[in-house]
Amino acid sequence: MRGRVVHDAPLGAQTWFRVGGPADTLVRPADADDLLLLLRALPAATPLTVLGAASNMIIRDGGIAGVTIRLARGFGTIEVEADGILAGAAALDATVAETAARHGLGGLEFLVGIPGTIGGAVAMNAGAYGTEIKDVLDWAEVATPAGLLRLTAADLRFAYRRAELPARGVVTRARLRATPGEPGAIAERLAAIRGAREATQPVRARTGGSTFKNPPGGRKAWELIDAAGCRGLSRGAAQVSAKHCNFLINTGGATAAEIEALGEEVRARVRAATGVELEWEIRRVGRPA
Known part of the structure; x- marks a missing residue:
């Protein structure tokens, strides 16, 4: 692998709760090809855990067995298209919302109220302020031991705070629909959601x-x-x-x-x-x- 592999890797400081034991083995793949190499080679009996921003998670004090994957730099790109955003799984939800707003793309403002990454948001159908990922997702690419799959919202069978990913599947990027609009009005909606979150949470x-x-x-x-x-x-x-x-x-x-x-x-x-x-x-x- 070209990515980073660390054994007995501390995790607690990386979680939002600031608690938890170490990962037996923590892997940060360099890119999607590196991740696919790992998934193909990993024995089926080896426990596999995927971390995003570790914002909506408790890692127990004894740590995580097997292999823990954390997607980082090679999965954080954000590309702006005429009617949507193509975001890597490690891109922060709030950053995606802010990027869309700067380019006059509306409909993704709800993401600023979700403390996590796009990969985690797809994996759990995250939502806030009346909108969920299922409402804006065109497709997600998911790395599996059998290869890279492109799955639609229908394929993922979204439900409340749940998606059906393939076995040992890891979201690598997603395409989110957006609607061109007036940047000032979009920025105002973004600020309103951020303000409401600050006031109540x-x-x-x-x-x-x-x-x-x-x-x-x-x-x-x-x-x-x-x-x-x-x-x-x-x-x-x-x-x-x-x-x-x-x-x-x-x-x-x-x-x-x-x-x-x-x-x-x-x-x-x-x-x-x-x-x-x-x-x-x-x-x-x-x-x-």
Whole structure:
């Protein structure tokens, strides 16, 4: 491989929660060909984990077994087209939204409210402020052990916070539709979303974004958490945000185990108070300490 391979690689400082153990083997492929080489050669029994910005994730304190892939420089390109954006999987969602706005392309403003990368957004059908990736995706290229596939939104069978990727598939880039418009108006919408997020979410805290999916029926996870008396609830240095109670935060020195246990306590309290079983939106990967 031409990319970088590191064994026993620390990960905690790279996550938004700032917690978690090391990867047994961390691989940063140089480009799509390098990634395909790895996927073809990797034994099927070897555990495989893919990291994006590690913004919506808890890496457990015992670290991640097998091979962990993190796409970096060779996957961060953003190309502007007449009616859309072609973005590498490592491109930040907010950067894609800002690039589109500068070139007078609308419809992608919602991405500025999603703290992650395009690859992660495709893999989980990320959404914010009424729009999801499925609404703007033309196609995504996905590296698999069998080769590089170009898949449409229909192929990915998007659902709420979910996409059906091929086995051991890794998103490498995506083509997002956009609508030409007046740059000033697009910039205003971008600023409005950014302002709303700043006002209502603990964006400057060590957090992982929305912790639980909204349950069916139009109910909001944060409302159920608040009704169950969990706002400000803490375990060790992990805390339910008082600003937005569907966010868990590391107030300083929390472990992954404390954050995950706090989330499970919230789920238990909501279940007891409302009968609703909250489903994790944050990915939890790796081994306990």
